Amino acid sequence: MSRLSFDLLHTDGPARRGVITTPHGTIQTPVFMPVGTRASVKSLTTDQLARLGPEIILNNTYHLMLRPGVDLVEKLGGVHRFMGWSGSVLTDSGGFQLYSLASIRKIREEGVEFRSHIDGAPYFMSPESAIEIQTRMGVDIAMAFDECPAYGISHAEVEKSMLLTHRWAKRSLATRTTSALFGIVQGGVHLDLRKRSVEEIASMDFDGIAIGGVSVGEPKEEMFEVVNHTAPLLPADRPRYLMGVGTPEDLVNGVAAGIDMFDCVMPTRNARNGTIFTSEGKLSIKNARFAADQGPLDPNCGCVTCTTVSRAYLRHLYVNDEIAASVYNTIHNISFYLDLMRSIRQAIESGSFNTFREGFLSRLSNKEKS
RNA sequence: GGAGAGUUGGCUGAGCGGUCAAAAGCAGCAGACUGUAAAUCUGCCGGGCCACGCCCUACGGAGGUUCGAAUCCUCCACUCUCCA
Numbered sequence: 001m002s003r004l005s006f007d008l009l010h011t012d013g014p015a016r017r018g019v020i021t022t023p024h025g026t027i028q029t030p031v032f033m034p035v036g037t038r039a040s041v042k043s044l045t046t047d048q049l050a051r052l053g054p055e056i057i058l059n060n061t062y063h064l065m066l067r068p069g070v071d072l073v074e075k076l077g078g079v080h081r082f083m084g085w086s087g088s089v090l091t092d093s094g095g096f097q098l099y100s101l102a103s104i105r106k107i108r109e110e111g112v113e114f115r116s117h118i119d120g121a122p123y124f125m126s127p128e129s130a131i132e133i134q135t136r137m138g139v140d141i142a143m144a145f146d147e148c149p150a151y152g153i154s155h156a157e158v159e160k161s162m163l164l165t166h167r168w169a170k171r172s173l174a175t176r177t178t179s180a181l182f183g184i185v186q187g188g189v190h191l192d193l194r195k196r197s198v199e200e201i202a203s204m205d206f207d208g209i210a211i212g213g214v215s216v217g218e219p220k221e222e223m224f225e226v227v228n229h230t231a232p233l234l235p236a237d238r239p240r241y242l243m244g245v246g247t248p249e250d251l252v253n254g255v256a257a258g259i260d261m262f263d264c265v266m267p268t269r270n271a272r273n274g275t276i277f278t279s280e281g282k283l284s285i286k287n288a289r290f291a292a293d294q295g296p297l298d299p300n301c302g303c304v305t306c307t308t309v310s311r312a313y314l315r316h317l318y319v320n321d322e323i324a325a326s327v328y329n330t331i332h333n334i335s336f337y338l339d340l341m342r343s344i345r346q347a348i349e350s351g352s353f354n355t356f357r358e359g360f361l362s363r364l365s366n367k368e369k370s
Numbered sequence: 371g372g373a374g375a376g377u378u379g380g381c382u383g384a385g386c387g388g389u390c391a392a393a394a395g396c397a398g399c400a401g402a403c404u405g406u407a408a409a410u411c412u413g414c415c416g417g418g419c420c421a422c423g424c425c426c427u428a429c430g431g432a433g434g435u436u437c438g439a440a441u442c443c444u445c446c447a448c449u450c451u452c453c454a
Contacts (some may be wrong), residue, residue: 037406058405096405104407117407148405184405215404223404243405250404265406272409273402288399318409326409 004141004180004207006239010349014232014258017348020056020208020239022140022180024080024088027055029239029260030344032251032337033090035268038063039073039083041334042268043326046084052303052334055087056140058263061133062094062101065123066116070133078138090141090263093130093172095184096244099148099216107147109164127171135179143210144172146184151217158188166200173204180207182241188213189222191229198233208239208261215244215264224253231257248277248340249364252357255344267337271329274318277336281364285329290315303335304328 003022010017020027034041034049037060041049049057059079064070076082079089097114098105104115111126127145134142145168149161165186173181183206187193201209211230214223227242231254234240241261242254251262267277274286278298283290285297293311305314305328317325347356 033405035406042406043409060406063406090405092405097407099405101407143405146405210405212405217404241405246404262404264404265408266404269403269406269408269410273411274409275403284401286400321409323409 003176003178006208006237008236010351012348012351012353013256015255015344015348015353016236016240016258016260017345018239018260020088020260022056022088024086024140025055027088028345030251030255030341030348031056031261032341033058033261033263034334034337035263035265036083037265038067039079041330043272043323043330044334048327048331049334050085050087052331052338054334054338056090057085057087059089059091059137059139060094060097061091061130061137062097062114062125064091064137065094065125065133066118070136074136074138078136080138088140089138090182091134091137091139091143092243093134093143093145094125095130095143095146095212096148099150102150107164109167111145127168128175131172131175131179131181135175135177139179141208142176142179142181144169144181144183144206146186146212148213148216149186149188151189153188155188155190155193158186158190159193162186162188162193162197166197169201169204169206173206182206182208182210182239184210184212184243185230185234186213187226187230189218189226191226194226194230195233198230202233202235206238208241209234210241210243210261211259212243214242215246220250223250224257227254227257227259231259234258248337249361251337251340252344252360255348255353256357267333268330271333272326274325274329276329277333279336279363285311285315285318285325287315297329297332298336301332301336301339303332305332305335 005021006018008016008018018029020029033056034054035058039059041057064073073079073082098112101117106113111124114123116123130145131142146165147161149158169183183201183204185197185201187197214226231240239260242259244264245254245262246264254262274284276283276285276297279300290311295311296306297311298306314328347353
């Protein structure tokens with residue numbers, strides 16, 4: 001009973017089509033994982049989420065550690081049972097919060113002193129405790145505890161941070177037991193550091209490898225310079241996970257670089273903020289021009305939202321702060337992302353990924369112009 | 371019939387001689403969001419321009435005082451409260 005297995009089914013150039021197997025089922029890759037930070041994909045019930053068909057979602061160690069706390073989650077049977085979710089769960093280790101909550105933490109060699117963003121209470125997280133927490137919560141895939149450096153700091157500082165991430169990676173791995181564990185490559189936008197980081201992380205026995213430290217404010221060209229440079233260096237026999245990415249275009253481009261897994265808050269957060277992803281580009285449902293638009297959000301979408309309600313109704317819900325606006329929009333955006341990944345997988349299987357990609361990107365750029 | 375309070379930009383509502391095209395909130399319009407401190411945040415919001423400066427029209431209406439008025443005075447209109 002291995003923690004995790006990965007089978008590479010097809011390749012189409014650098015693009016890969018595979019299957020990950022966890023104790024909670026199989027995951028067809030390339031995959032997009034909806035983010036459910038606090039054991040909830042915001043604005044959806046677990047049932048609503050399940051109907052959309054994702055095979056794996058994210059939770060967050062830091063947030064669940066603060067509330068409701070690991071002891072309780074463990075006592076209640078782990079995150080799956082806690083939220084009534086039967087698919088796979090990957091947890092971020094809390095490493096990203098070293099970046100997003102930089103003002104309320106102090107990093108040391110042993111680990112990090114956090115202040116809870118909720119009540120200011122002090123917490124300490126180490127690589128060991130981060131992995132232990134994730135394991136006790138019963139997640140399928142845990143992430144190594146890493147430091148995600150901010151964009152714009154010096155090469156020397158990024159290197160120092162990267163080396164800490166490497167040392168923490170070893171300690172994370174030494175703590176692995178039942179949950180699968182992914183290592184995280186860092187190195188900022190510096191290609192030499194990325195290469196060194198891959199060499200270090202890939203030499204360890206992780207169940208998968210992630211590229212972290214992107215989409216932290218760097219220009220998109222730099223992000224893809226890093227991804228295009230780093231992904232090909234990763235071992236082919238393990239899943240490759242690009243953390244925190246991204247837009248629909250980013251997913252397509254990421255797959256083209258050889259990435260297997262993605263996660264991003266964008267479809268869920270943007271849904272709550274009124275931005276809708278469609279086959280014709282994104283739109284803001286707040287716009288006055290949709291006030292009397294009887295059409296669906298996306299004419300090419302078969303989701304519950306698109307098959308039952310109009311843009312006019314969705315705008316009305318949004319403008320009136322109705323909770324249903326978030327629900328409908330989230331259902332659609334997640335559906336759109338999952339459909340996109342399905343199309344990508346089919347394209348790889350049929351050896352037409354490049355054609356698919358070119359068509360997809362040119363369709364979007366045409367929309368930008370018009 | 372008597373006494374008092376009030377009338378400000380789409381709405382609520384500050385301002386009470388210059389620094390006021392007029393606070394703030396709401397509404398409206400648009401934008402951002404990438405391992406979620408986010409159902410959040412940002413910008414615009416009288417009109418016009420040869421726009422980081424100028425012109426026009428504006429604080430119930432009409433006059434007046436003043437170098438200068440949304441702010442002071444007079445009259446008019448309307449609204450509200452209290453006493454008969």
